[in-house]
Amino acid sequence: MLRKSVLSTALAALVLALLPGIGAAAPKSAKPGHVDVLFIGAHPDDEHNNLATFGQWRENSGISTGVVTITRGEGGGNAVGPEEGPALGVLREGEERRAVGRAGIQDVHNLDKVDFFYTVSAPLTRKVWDEQDTLDRIVRLVRETTPSVIVTMNPAPVPGQHGNHQEAGRLATQAYDDAADPAKFTGQGLAPWSVGRLFEADADGSGGTGPDCPFTPDDPAEQVYGVWEGAYSREHRSSWAKVQAQSARDYRSQGFGDTADPPTDPAEIDCDRFTQIDSRVPYTLGNTAPDAMLEGAALPGKGGLPRGTGLELSTSEQHPTPGNSFTTTVTAHAPHHAPLPGARITPQLPEGWSVRGDGRLDGDGKARFTVTVPREAKTGTGYRIGAELSSAIGHGQTAREIEPAPAVTAVPARLPQYTDFDDWSARTGVPQLQGGWENTLSLGSGESRTIPVRLHNNGERAESGTVRLDLPKGFTASPTTRDYRGLAPGADTTAEFTVTATDKQLPTADDGDYRYTVHTTSGSGSQDTGAALDLVPATRIPALDSAPKLDGIAGPGEYPGASLPISRRWEGDPCTSARDCSGYAKVSRHGDTLYVLTHVTDDKPGTALSAKDCKRHWRTDSVEIDIDPRGTGENTATTFKTGILPWTAEGGPCFERDADNHQGGAETAPGMRVAAKTDQPYTGYTVEAAIPMADLPSAVDPARMGLNILAYDSDTTDKTGQTRIGWSPFSGVQGDPYRWGHAELPGYQPPPDRPAQPSEPVIAKTAARSIDSPASIAQSARDGIPLAGQQAAPTGDRARLAGPALLRGGTLTALVHATGPGTAHLYAWTPDGRTLGSRTIPVHGPGTQRIELPVTGTPPAGTRTLLGFAAEQGGTASSTAPILGNRAP
Known part of the structure; x- marks a missing residue:
């Protein structure tokens, strides 16, 4: 009997190993388009930081990688020539193919969607790209290329994160599910395909360099992987870090041509970081090998289970309350959804958590457990819930994160993009991605705003208690505390506070991120929830009896208002001194026209572009003026943004509109006029602009107009910028209207026929094909x-x-x-x-x-x-x- 049992088990293992299944690599001879790993990004060059990893996997393990690029980057700048629009897209595709080719990547699939302009808005990207059509294309490519692993971009709206990058990550995550669902996109005529593991090419935490890739995640329950870039490439006879640097230089149109080589000391060479979003296959928790992300999917599991074995874990709740229970379901099967001989599931839980369930798989290959959260579990903290599969042919593990919630959750008002993301992640089945940031709102220096706090009862009994805002010095809340009574299970209520920035001397913008705490009590105890205020600068724009003379000079009485400092850096290289890059701006109003004067101190002029090339102003020295008429824009498609070049090859200044409600040249702002004066000898320049408010996309709210004034400094002749400074300089602020400064226009009333709602944006949709x-x-x-x-x-x-x-x-x-x-x-x-x-x-x-x-x-x-x-x-x-x-x- 013993010999028969051993023989049966060995035979079963042999049969199972030959069966196709989840994440199992298709025979390459039978499917030319197959890749083991598929990277899904938004633009050419989005993959460049991971080419050292992809190259190592190919050279050391024979793992092929393909790239899906949703756009060809037509909205980017061009540091190498005059191409723009579709011609620039084709140029950037060529750069991308050369760059990824160094890592042995042959397949680049472009989806022909337009790179319209820089935005931090996933909702706007969704609309312009036609989300369902784009998802259809990605699902089709997943089914055509049959990858075992998908790597994509961070789908979350973290501050400064490109909206195109967010949407690429979201579409990849949706495709991970939809490609496996036979009921989705049935019109494609393609068989469903189950990808084994899904990762984002990003990680939040602190780490070091060197072969061991030390890293401490901000969320200890996240599964973060590191791949050292310094590994030696036999093919290239150098480190992969150097190959990656050479690849970066291939993206010359985007200013990467001068990318430096990596450090010569191996201990200083960086690591690529990846965070697992989801998995359908067994792997080994704690595996730190360079190919650990491929285990159980593109490579066999270390526990002996054949590729194609499925192992998934789900929970009935993402946010259980301490002292209560939830159900964990583990699904396991052999390749081709066959039974697993001798299979048993063992839960792997945090210390102090209890579980009920025998670990046996039912006829559907499922084992269910009742897990109880200890009363002392920390709320608002991620915990890893794992399971180990043991069988006659091998073993493996899986895990996911849950986050216990207090009896009453207190959530202060949040930006629309955060709510949009949480709704998406819940709808998509990845609630573990929710809430990875503090709720943030902006507040003008010296101003007040109402902050509603939504209370939700997560428990099983009615709750009563208090809510208090614990603010940093320089801010006050009225009232200081609010009570709530008889909040029923599952019910919501709102507590409102008026918050005032009382100290006008507090730093704003780059130093203006002020954290506070929402302290909530209930019958079950108390809870602190972190939040933040982005303190932005504020000003009053004086009215003039007569219009300023537009000559690039601040004449007597023309700009009696406050001088707005624009010397603080928000991106790029630090200024070496005030003479390198610094400045100020002044704003006045005459009638229905705004007048903006900006003086920039600079030590070296950038490239003089032709007046016919008056676009993408960040390529050289320029001034940008951003106006959000209502002060409520979720993205810049409802705003007015203009870039002004102080000089051109023909001599005079020029302006364009970019990344706003109606991009284009002077024809999109027919009443706007500009003048500029360059210091002689050269120490900088002054730009003066007249902007009729009739050219804005909606009527101005005189109590809260959004305003920002930015300057781009370029000390080169290759059409690339070095430093970006401004009045309200947060990272990525050019796409974030909520973090622009605030301007009050005393005595101004817009004409009654001017619309309060912005006009529908005009966005160029011509993409390279x-x-x-x-x-x-x-x-x-x-x-x-x-x-x-x-x-x-x-x-x-x-x-x-x-x-x-x-x-x-x-x-x-x-x-x-x-x-x-x-x-x-x-x-x-x-x-x-x-x-x-x-x-x-x-x-x-x-x-x-x-x-x-x-x-x-x-x-x-x-x-x-x-x-x-x-x-x-x-x-x-x-x-x-x-x-x-x-x-x-």
């Missing part, structure tokens, strides 16, 4: 995955190159065989990525069409013809063919 990218077409022809995450052209409306193309006398002749109508995009493409000729022509089909394509120069060996076909019925087809005829040897 994969059908216009030879590199994308070549990749699609190679791996068979349709362009841009879209569907394949239907069989009855498809085209392909019918054999080799013939080159004679500088003309390439290709035969295109079509089964239906569409548009052919033809390219002569060299092995080093150059386009020697291109042509776009309608195909009427069905049938074979002869297309001639002029070619420049003599094609080198290996040059091929590429065809990207956009079918009239929708979808694409890509093919490639060699070239016969006169070419270089």
Whole structure:
């Protein structure tokens, strides 16, 4: 009997190891487009900080990585040429492909969504990108590429986090679930695919450098992994950190061309950090190996379980109250959802937590436990709830985080983006991502605002108690304490306080993050909840009897108001001295027009751009004026933002509107005028602007207009900035209207016909397309995955190159065989990525069409013809063919 049992177990292990399942790598010979790891980002270069990791995995473990880039970065600057819009997008795609190629990454899938402008708003990004369409494309690519692991960006609205990055992380997280759900996106005609593990390429905490990657997470329950960049690459004969630095230099258009090499001391070389969001597979808790993130998914588990084994843990509550119980469900199965021989689940709980349940799997492969939270458990603190799977063929672990809640939760009013994120994470099934930051609101220096505190009863009995705001010195609350009575289980109520910043000498902006505590009592005890106030500067804009002369000079009586300091840094390199970069601004009003004068002290002028290139002002010395007419903007699409260049190659100043309600040149602000004066000898410059309030997207609220004045300092001639200073300088503040300063306009009343609601934003949606990218077409022809995450052209409306193309006398002749109508995009493409000729022509089909394509120069060996076909019925087809005829040897 014993020998039979051992033989049966060994046979079972052999059979299970051969079965496909969750996260199991597809046979590469059978699926050319397969990758083991898929990185999902928003722009070219979003992956660059992790290329050392991806390169190590490929070289040491044979793990392939692919990249999904939602946009081609058309909204970025260009430090290398005049390209903008779609042309810049194609340029940036080329940079990205060169950079990731150093790490051995061959597959880059662009989704053709537009990079419209810098924003910190995920909701605005969602709208512009058409969230459902973008999600459809990502799900399609997950099902096409069958990755075992997804790595993405931080989906949370942490201060300064790009809204495009947030949305990329959210879409990747949703795709992790939806790609595995056979009921989602059924029209794709693709089999569902279950990714094994999901990570964000980020971690909150403190850590050091060196091979051991020391790190202490801010939340001890989070599962954070480190991969040292200093590991040696046999292929490159250098450290991966140096390879990553070389890759960064490939993103030259974004100013990365001067990226420095890593330190020579290995102990000073950094680590890449990753935080696990979710997992469906067993792994080993505490595994710190460089490939630990791949365990159980792209690589076999260390406990002997075959790849494709499933292990998931869920809880009935994310925020149980101390002293109460919740249900933990663990689901386990062998590959292909087969039973696991001899399987048993053992809970792994924090010390002092109790559990009931025998650990046996039922017929659905589930084991359920009742877990009781001890009364002394800390609320507002994350705890790790784990489980170990033991079976006749191996063992493994999994875990997730929960956070006990007090009997009564007190949440002060929060920014809309925080509420939006919490709603999304609950809806998406990742509530563990909620609340990873303090609730933050802004308050003007010397001003007051109402802060409502929402109280929620999490317990099973009615509660009564008090709420108090414990504020730092320089702030007061009225009243100091509020009572609540008889709050029923599951019910909410609100306690309101008026908070005043009484000390006008308190630092604002970069030094203006003031933390306070909401102290709540109930029948079960007391609870402190942290929150913060961003103290922003405030001013009064005086009215003038006559308009200032617009000449770049502050004439007598033209600017009688306060001088606004704009010398504090909010991004970039520190100023070496006041002579390097500093300044002040003054604002006045005459009638319905604002006048802004800004003086900048500077030691070296930046590049003089052509007046025809008056855009993306952060590339050189410039002044930015930001106005939020109502003072309530969630994002800059409801605001007015202008960038002013103090000089151009033609001599005078120019201005544009960027990242606001209506971007563009002078035509989008027809009444605006600018003047500038440069100091001689050069010690800086003065910019003066007249901005009619009729050019703003809505009527101004004279009691609370949002205002910020920023300066960009560039000491180079390569169209890159070094330092950013301003009046209200928080990180990422150019996209954060709530952290701009406040301006009061005494005596001003907007015209009665001016709308209080901002007009609908005008946002350019012209993006580079994969059908216009030879590199994308070549990749699609190679791996068979349709362009841009879209569907394949239907069989009855498809085209392909019918054999080799013939080159004679500088003309390439290709035969295109079509089964239906569409548009052919033809390219002569060299092995080093150059386009020697291109042509776009309608195909009427069905049938074979002869297309001639002029070619420049003599094609080198290996040059091929590429065809990207956009079918009239929708979808694409890509093919490639060699070239016969006169070419270089």
